[in-house]
Amino acid sequence: MTRKQAVANQHRQLSLALTEARLSRRGVLSGAAGLALAGLLASCGTGGTGDTGSTGSGLSPAEDISATDKRLGWANWTLYLDYDDQAKNYPTLEKFMERSGIDVRYAEDIDSNDSYYGKIQGQLSAGQDIGQDLVTLTDWMSERLIRRGYVQELDHANIPNITNLLPELKDVRFDPGRRHSLTWQSGYTGLAWNKKAFPKGLRNVEDLWDPQLKGRITVLDEMRDTMPMLMLDQGVDIAGDWGQDEYAAALEVLERNISNGQIRQVKGNSYKQDFVTGDALAGIVYSGDITQLNFEEGDQWEFTLPERRGLIWSDNFLVPIGARHKANAEELMNFYYDPEVAAEVAAYVNYLCPVVGAQEAMEKIDPELVDDPLIFPDAEFLEKATTERELSVDEETDLQNQFQAVIGV
Amino acid sequence: MSSRVLGRRGKKLDLRSAEELRAERRKGRTGQYLVLPGMIGLALFFALPVLVLLAMSLYTKPPGAEIGEFVPALQFSNYAVMLEAYWPVLLRSFWFALIATVLALLIGYPMAYLVAVRLRQHGLLKGILLVLLIAPFFSSFILRTQAWKQILSDEGFIAQTLKAVSLLPADGHLTATPIAVVAGLTYNFLPFMVLPIYANLDRLDTRLLEASGDLYANPVTTFTKVTLPLSASGVFAGTLLTFIPAAGDYINASLLGNNRNTTMIGQVIDSRFFRVIDYPGAAALSFVLMVSILILVIIYIRRFGTRELM
Incomplete structure (x- = not known):
């Protein structure tokens, strides 16, 4: 990471702290008074009561209007996408919007798997649109959503770059063949x-x-x-x-x-x-x-x-059952599986990059990071980590x- | 009532006042209509949610249900389970809030007195101090609490000084202790104590203090017999405004605490709701918190309430 990026990062963190503060303050109010809480309760309580636990909830995916509606909502974690503090935007995302003509609404909405699940569970169980077409959740939470039938099946024909997925991530326990999910970062x-x-x-x-x-x-x-x-x-x-x-x-x-x-x-x-x-x-x-x-x-x-x-662990792209822009979401996934784009993201977020070819592309962005085992681990390093x-x-x-x-x- | 009494009297009087009475009644009804939005708001945003909360606290999780799935029921044991697990946390919350309220009163009363009474003739200074009192509200609650984290940190000035004079053991620390949480609560809710007392003392007639002096009362007696009783309603409002939010607060506990000895009930409700996804448990605890605060406040009002507030 260059110095400029590091500085950008710092600014980013500050503005992030501010956003977090606002969110937490809202949390205080609802926690203490239990009022906003009650509103949420109503939606959660009446939601998923139809069926219990079994695979496939009988929900059907929403109609895809991507062809006529060039929009996309993406909910992600904080500090999880390259950010340019000068321009106040996400360079790779800007590039995607320019190239595809799709208007992406990027939201750093996810603070923890559990709390995000708590927020969307009611709508998901009713098959409703949660307002996001793409969410990024950790393996075990992805497992839960897929098991529940809360996510849409991906059309791999729309994601030709999926061939760049690291071989060890192709058949994960919760989603063999990656029909419902795709790794964002690990x-x-x-x-x-x-x-x-x-x-x-x-x-x-x-x-x-x-x-x-x-x-x-x-x-x-x-x-x-x-x-x-x-x-x-x-x-x-x-x-x-x-x-x-x-x-x-x-x-x-x-x-x-x-x-x-x-x-x-x-x-x-x-x-x-x-x-x-x-x-x-x-x-x-x-x-x-x-x-x-x-x-x-x-x-x-x-x-x-x-x-x-x-x-x-990995965080995975998932398309919620009620999302109406699945094809747009697939186009975005495809974009981020371009090795050069993936390398650009990895240079900023410093997490393990799931895209084959990104290591070579990193050479041009930041040669120092090419051999960073935390971003591009070799087999020996991968041996040191496991999953429950x-x-x-x-x-x-x-x-x-x-x-x-x-x-x- | 009075209109009917009037009506039974002589015709002349009745006719004359009829117009006025009607006008008055209309005026009265206008008043009622004006209250309506507020009442609807209360019903919609308070009474209804409280009922939903109450209903949710009795929901149950059917066997084998996915996390976050609950069905309507009358599971009163939710309360027993939550209270059994978290009564110490509930007591601690009230205890922390009580200490913070007393501290805020001890710190806040002299501040309010200084600004409202002592500096009454010094308009500029009084204005500046008043602004300083309100100034904390200009910046974020969270950021100010974060700042306290820095101030109390192990490498910070306070912790180092306390260690130097052996008030704190060498391996001791301030953050993640009850001291830090109570300090944070006191600091954050101090303005809520000072402002009502200030508003009250600002109206204090200083001639009464002079009279007290003329009657050979010393300053202490003057304070306890005249000033304090006259400002009782301000103190009363201040303590309520400090205690109630402090008891339900979780920001101070989670930023300055986050340790098993500092957990407050707000943190538990947050964790039951967002982490464990136990909505009935969270609802039951919220309800218990609300009812306990209500009971405590009623006892307090009965015992110490001033006439205006009854």
């Missing part, structure tokens, strides 16, 4: 530490319990990240056949280290600020975040995947409740 959950304050570094999750780091540890409040990391540390094969006992043992480690004050905070993306203020010296984190922090704050932190392995097995609905609810009870919210 990333790792691993460990990071402050190099100056803790020079000896971390090799495994258990190294976080070093007395020297007492009260300076932060772990993610996403159960899907923190718990598998703790289980991996205890030698559990998280992709295999584990159950209550293994989960309970990992939870006990978490409980102990929260009780004795080793872990100061359990939080979401905002852990980055604690790294910057120095309140947190180490923790369980996402790979791209650390790369971005190092760009913005000077090279202070190191990210690693534990020897006992870390997690790899599928959880059933009841199991997930149960495990989530146990997790929430330990972290206290």
